[in-house]
Amino acid sequence: MIISVASGKGGTGKTTVATSLALSLSNAQLLDCDVEEPNAHIFTKPEVTGTKPVFIPVPEVDETLCSFCGKCQEVCVYNAIAVIKDHVLVFSELCHGCGSCTYFCPFGAIKEVNREVGVVDVGTSGELHTVTGRLHVGEAMAPPVIKEVKKCIDPEKTIIIDAPPGTSCPVIAAITGSDYCILVTEPTPFGFHDLLLAVDVLREMAIPFGVVINRSDLGDGKTTDYCRIEQIPVLMEIPFSKEIAMAYSEGKPVVNAFPEYKNMFLNMYKKITQITGRDV
Numbered sequence: 498m499i500i501s502v503a504s505g506k507g508g509t510g511k512t513t514v515a516t517s518l519a520l521s522l523s524n525a526q527l528l529d530c531d532v533e534e535p536n537a538h539i540f541t542k543p544e545v546t547g548t549k550p551v552f553i554p555v556p557e558v559d560e561t562l563c564s565f566c567g568k569c570q571e572v573c574v575y576n577a578i579a580v581i582k583d584h585v586l587v588f589s590e591l592c593h594g595c596g597s598c599t600y601f602c603p604f605g606a607i608k609e610v611n612r613e614v615g616v617v618d619v620g621t622s623g624e625l626h627t628v629t630g631r632l633h634v635g636e637a638m639a640p641p642v643i644k645e646v647k648k649c650i651d652p653e654k655t656i657i658i659d660a661p662p663g664t665s666c667p668v669i670a671a672i673t674g675s676d677y678c679i680l681v682t683e684p685t686p687f688g689f690h691d692l693l694l695a696v697d698v699l700r701e702m703a704i705p706f707g708v709v710i711n712r713s714d715l716g717d718g719k720t721t722d723y724c725r726i727e728q729i730p731v732l733m734e735i736p737f738s739k740e741i742a743m744a745y746s747e748g749k750p751v752v753n754a755f756p757e758y759k760n761m762f763l764n765m766y767k768k769i770t771q772i773t774g775r776d777v
């Protein structure tokens with residue numbers, strides 16, 4: 498079973514939930530797909546056993562074959578290639594590696610070369626298997642790194658995906674294929690607003706989901722009311738705790754710092770298995 502942990506906005510406690518759930522389970526694999534700012538490893542402290550680079554194919558133009566017809570610029574919807582007089586400029590940071598310019602070049606003047614945009618680390622933290630994607634600083638293309646992370650999925654394990662925050666392309670890349678998604682939110686106006694956006698995305702993708710309300714005793718009851726009206730399961734509520742915040746700041750997973758939380762995470766997992774009808 499693949500369970501992704503997402504949130505409409507950053508800072509809601511998404512990684513806290515993902516790491517604690519993964520550490521509570523036996524035979525689990527934790528995928529950190531928040532590749533622009535991966536931080537699950539701060540809590541799981543894995544021993545990295547392998548690293549592989551992630552490349553995207555970007556165009557390289559042979560100007561001796563080029564007629565400067567402008568077709569490549571015309572087909573590139575990302576403005577990553579431009580023809581200026583008798584030169585073709587490639588802005589590789591903007592390139593999505595879609596291959597259109599190479600395909601449509603009428604003179605075969607473009608070949609594709611690999612450009613490294615990130616790396617994937619695999620490792621272990623006790624019984625937990627970990628995979629961490631890291632997008633290189635200054636790179637904009639998170640989805641190729643996320644896709645490489647997901648290629649490491651072990652079908653024999655329960656997969657927990659720490660998705661990026663928000664509702665844009667990297668989130669879609671991370672949660673696609675999930676059997677269930679946990680949306681972590683907080684009962685604040687910003688948290689509520691971004692929860693609505695995330696709910697829209699998950700409904701559009703037809704992925705079943707439930708909500709974890711972090712710092713549940715702060716703010717108002719709007720989130721709980723909304724979930725009740727919309728029949729969205731509230732899987733767990735985590736009250737604000739100075740001790741949890743301190744453990745977080747010291748890189749300690751909640752379930753290690755407060756073992757009583759392990760049962761709460763296992764109960765949440767049980768609820769998910771009942772909803773999905775899957776237990777592996």
Ligand code: SF4
Pocket residue numbers: 558562563564565566567568569570580585601602603604605606607
């Ligand atoms: S499409 Fe090919 S021939 Fe035309 S400008 Fe681009 S690289 Fe040159």
Ligand code: SF4
Pocket residue numbers: 554555556572573574575576577578591592593594595596597598599
């Ligand atoms: S590979 Fe795609 S995104 Fe990159 S320059 Fe060519 S057309 Fe643009």
